[in-house]
Amino acid sequence: MSSLLGRASSMLQISLSAVGTIIVLGGQVRAETLAQRGSYLVNTIMTCGNCHTPKGPNGDIADKAFSGGLSWDEAAFKVTAANITPDNDTGIGKWSDTDIKKLLVSGKRPNGVPVAAIMPTGFYNILTPRDLDAISAYLHTVKPVANKVPDPSYKIDAAPQIFPGAEKPLPKSALRDKVKRGFYLATIGHCMECHTPMVKGQRDFVNDLGKGGFEFVGPWGKSASSNITSSKTKGIGAWTDAEIKRAITKGIGRNGNKLKPPMGYGYYAGMTNTDVNALVAWLRTVPAKQ
Numbered sequence: 361m362s363s364l365l366g367r368a369s370s371m372l373q374i375s376l377s378a379v380g381t382i383i384v385l386g387g388q389v390r391a392e393t394l395a396q397r398g399s400y401l402v403n404t405i406m407t408c409g410n411c412h413t414p415k416g417p418n419g420d421i422a423d424k425a426f427s428g429g430l431s432w433d434e435a436a437f438k439v440t441a442a443n444i445t446p447d448n449d450t451g452i453g454k455w456s457d458t459d460i461k462k463l464l465v466s467g468k469r470p471n472g473v474p475v476a477a478i479m480p481t482g483f484y485n486i487l488t489p490r491d492l493d494a495i496s497a498y499l500h501t502v503k504p505v506a507n508k509v510p511d512p513s514y515k516i517d518a519a520p521q522i523f524p525g526a527e528k529p530l531p532k533s534a535l536r537d538k539v540k541r542g543f544y545l546a547t548i549g550h551c552m553e554c555h556t557p558m559v560k561g562q563r564d565f566v567n568d569l570g571k572g573g574f575e576f577v578g579p580w581g582k583s584a585s586s587n588i589t590s591s592k593t594k595g596i597g598a599w600t601d602a603e604i605k606r607a608i609t610k611g612i613g614r615n616g617n618k619l620k621p622p623m624g625y626g627y628y629a630g631m632t633n634t635d636v637n638a639l640v641a642w643l644r645t646v647p648a649k650q
């Protein structure tokens with residue numbers, strides 16, 4: 361025991377100076393590189409592939425990951441989730457780190473043209489500088505895939521709605537506070553974008569936060585987001601932590617029912633226990649709404 365601790369603390373010293381971060385998994389301490397952190401964020405809580413990876417009958421087509429995905433045809437725009445692999449001609453191979461990070465927090469491409477608000481940039485200003493670097497670092501390591509997605513067309517200019525609390529980067533120290541960490545994760549996971557109803561093209565993130573009822577139509581038929589406020593009757597206030605965690609990471613409802621897409625249950629399954637627990641701790645604080 362003592363020798364294990366001794367080894368762990370010396371590794372801790374090394375990794376702190378080498379990369380600045382360590383993660384503890386199953387009692388083992390190991391260094392996490394920027395690209396690994398980016399992979400974790402992109403492939404779990406931030407569900408980038410849920411929109412950006414082409415789908416087949418069995419879900420994401422892994423060898424075409426991030427090469428362009430779903431399309432939206434709405435009043436304000438007609439867009440397809442872009443090819444965000446490092447392919448030079450059809451992807452973002454020519455984008456610098458600065459270009460990628462600017463897109464994530466401002467929605468503006470290097471040529472100045474803003475992306476449609478389907479791309480949840482209004483939730484990303486809260487990203488810590490390190491996590492922004494991590495996402496960009498990871499995107500550079502993804503396999504380039506040549507795939508030209510249709511050009512977007514915009515009918516109305518619409519600035520992204522900034523999620524309350526996501527106006528500026530979270531101080532890194534706040535990630536050690538369970539509820540604040542949960543808020544951070546729920547924000548970059550844009551949970552409340554799907555779980556808040558849209559009224560006249562806007563979401564009232566103050567009065568309607570988490571109320572649900574937003575509808576999605578797709579190959580699965582129709583689904584409507586649930587009320588995930590702490591209401592004991594309409595929301596998840598009476599659920600146990602285990603039931604909430606199972607819903608998020610396995611897509612199983614309280615009564616054992618299978619939950620429908622487009623929520624990315626399979627992505628959330630890869631989250632660490634610490635992160636899922638933090639998410640649940642924050643959900644408990646969401647004021648009850650009927």
Ligand code: HEC
Nearest residue numbers: 406407408411439440441442444463469475476478479512
């Ligand atoms: C809810 C769906 C959705 C999610 C989740 C999402 N995106 Fe997007 N993203 C889009 C759409 C749609 C576009 C294209 C919008 C347009 O053309 O106006 C886009 C555009 C982009 C672009 C601009 C590329 C270009 O060539 O213009 C980048 C870069 C990008 N997304 C990266 C990401 C990353 C990284 C993540 C995860 C951290 C992510 N996206 C999550 C839907 C999404």
Ligand code: HEC
Nearest residue numbers: 549550551554583584585586588607613619620621622623
């Ligand atoms: C892309 C949209 C989308 C995103 C993003 C999303 N959800 Fe969901 N979620 C849904 C939909 C739709 C359902 C309902 C599925 C059904 O009833 O079959 C749902 C169901 C749930 C449920 C089950 C509730 C119940 O009453 O059965 C929970 C809990 C939940 N979501 C929490 C979250 C959390 C936490 C996040 C962020 C980490 C999140 N969701 C992100 C769309 C989304």
